[in-house]
Amino acid sequence: MTHIIVTVSKYILIILFAIYTYDCFAALVNSKNEERANRLYRKQTTLMFMILTLAHSVMYLVKLDIRIIGLLVVEAVYLTATLIIFKNMYKYGQKSLVNNMCMLLTISFIILARLDIDKAIRQFMLACVALVITCLIPLFVQKMKSLNRLAYLYAAVGFLLLLLVLVAGSRVYGAKINIKIGGIAIQPSEFVKIIYVFFVAAMFQTAKDFKQLAITTVVAAMHVLILVASKDLGSAGIFFITYLCMFVVYTKKPALLLLGGGGSIVFVWLADKVFTHVHKRILAWSDPLSVADDAGYQITQSLFAIGTGGWFGSGLYQGMPDKIPVVAQDFVFSAISEELGGFFSLCLIFVCMSCFLMIFNIALQMNDSFYKMVALGLGSVYATQIFLTIGGVTKFIPSTGVTLPLVSYGGSSLLSTTILFAVVQGLYAKYHLEVMEKKESELETGKEGREETKKRKKG
């Protein structure tokens, strides 16, 4: 009987998530119609709780582990709290972005409970810490105006942290990513990403001459090189592409994107020839089955999972995602695809896509060039990371070993992504506040009512 319930539930989960995904894009298009946006927002929230409840109930039926029900209750409370906190913290926040953040966390809760309940519990506690820290972000954003003067401090902090990993980091699958402090593994590059965006944005804002531009580029390049030396190729890619995007916006030369793209292909080609660990990964990408028990082990296991799951998935607990190495971290997407289905994963890709489109949309709307640059940089960090991780586990591009933000197991990734979302929210709210204040002052000076409606439309 359980089997039938699992089978039926997998279709329901796909349908619920598909509707949610559709609404994401509806919200993106209708962001200016406030009433409609609110309606969509409420609908999405309902769908999210339905997915959370259904998946956990099914898992409980299969495993009969009471901890799953316990998790369901505290997670539901947590999500409600997150929604309320964000709503109050940022009166003019971008609601669908918060929703997406919670939806991705929901998927994370489900798949981690499925893979390893102990990890799910630990991740939940980390999520609580992340929520507390997120509450401090508004303070930070308030002070943002002065933040753009601290460029060299950012560079120094980020640089030293990365250097520390290179020297004292522990090796994970050949790459140095973590440092261990008191038994807790921290992944500094996750946080340096954000500092780095602030650094570049601050430098660009004050850059008047070629010299400062050159300094910025050199410092950015050094970040990337340290990461390459640590063999953390995924992060190196994220730092490089983010810089490229910000540079293109600053110089207003979109053609540089092509140059950067071409340059990275040449770089990868060279790295393939020079570094054996890069060569191994490229080989594992081009023909994984030929090295299935060696370099291609991870990627073939991932593709077995995705392929065997097919479009509709095997259903919760019906697959074998635990055969994939580091499934809870880098390969969480494959586990989702195997058990919840290809359609579900496709929706997940679209939800992530709508997230970064919303962030770019926020960057578009703002007036202040520093904020714009920060939002753009953070959006690029997020988009690149998703692309590298999902592209890597599906064999679209060679695997670089990065986590899926908000979904993968791991405190640093979770914390840094919630901070990233909170900062973007803060920027958006701040912009709205400014618009409102301006409007009010204009009203005071006796401007026409027409003007006001125009502004509201804009908002």
Next chain:
Amino acid sequence: MKPEKKEEKRLKKEKKAKNREFVIIAYMFAALFVALSAYFCYFLTFKSDDFINSSYNPRLNSLQTANIRGDIITSDGETVATTLTFGPIEKRSYPKGREYCHAVGYAINGMSGVEKEASFRMVRSHDFIIRRLYNDITDQKNRGDTAVLTINSKLQDAAYDAMDDYQGAVIALDPDTGKVLCMVSQPTFDPNTLADDWDSIVSDETSSVLLNRATQGKYPPGSTFKIVTALEYLNEGGKADAPYNCEGEFSFESTTIHCYKGKVHGEQNFTNAFANSCNSAFAEIGLNLDVKQYGKLCDRLLFNKKLPTKIADAGKSSFVLSKDDNSSMLMQTAIGQGDTLVTPLHMAMIASAIANDGTLYKPYTLDKIQSPGGAIVMPYFKSRYGDIMSKEEAGNLKWLMRSVVTDGTGSALMTDKYDAYGKTGTAEFSSNKDEAHSWFVGFAEKDGKKIAIAVVMEGAGSGSAHAVPLAKSVFDAYFE
């Protein structure tokens, strides 16, 4: 009011210009994600089977504990593999035994054939939902889905019977679709006792019963290669009615090429030389061919590359002739005796392209997956590879291959039931001139219905004596 509106517009325009790069970057990322999603869909639809059925995939075994591995049946409904259950014990059984051993393959020790290709599909079940629910409640296993072959049992019987005790292979294709209509390889193994015989089979290095000679066996093509040589000759401006006087042998420098059994063909033209399989004429033609063009033609005809087929582990044919090779090598190659090696599947594909005006369809053996109740779960469709020769080239070869049947070595195929075309071959494979493989490569058609075939019987002797009658019995069964 008006200037205000203008101002508003100007501001908007300014903002737009300021945002141009932001929009470009957003579009760039969106494009990357669309490409990623498209690739993901492509992988799930077309590529995932390669991975699912890999023997490294640990999931197949787990599905087998939920469902009973399904049957394999021929296109006309004959069961060739099934799973018998004795209480909790399951045993894979092959009612037709050795006859289908290579086409169906085996499901132990890494798997092969359709047992491998459809493995994942057969351990999944799309049985009636009510029955599955009933099985679920009563804790019974579901019956897995059925794999349906493209192979027709009548043709398979005809080929298997006619093969007699000879070693070798027969493979027939439907040129319009690429469906494999029959596939026999000998020596065979008994799939019902393979598990017990495995160690002795694997340890016996001289035996190669597990090898599917139809798709993996590499043979010297003998005179069947004259199809390729003739095409190159015509392409280089050779005339079908060019005269040649055969004296039973042809010598150049220190090499002498003999016609089969030293037969003197006398005064004849090129078409006759093809029909009579005159080695002397073809050896002389070979000397005058442009080696580079010859190699290019072979590349186009899929030599030295992975054959475009869904059949796993199909072997590569090889054609290795370079400008530096001596005249002897050139002459030998032209009559199919050099270092050239072909698989029967490859020769059947060339014949099928000729039958089909040059267009080749990728050969496949798995027609569809159906539920135990007979509902289609997953159909496999024909897949066009492309034109490996022009319509005109195919037409010329057709004409030559027809002359083999009307007044050449394939005259046993002359019948009013269908029109047959082909080329016989007698391929020497050792220094002992009396030992030769008997070859036939060709096709037959009637009212738009076609069949292409390649037959090779090891050590049987001349093509017309053994391979042609075998092809005839398959053709007869097909056009019955």
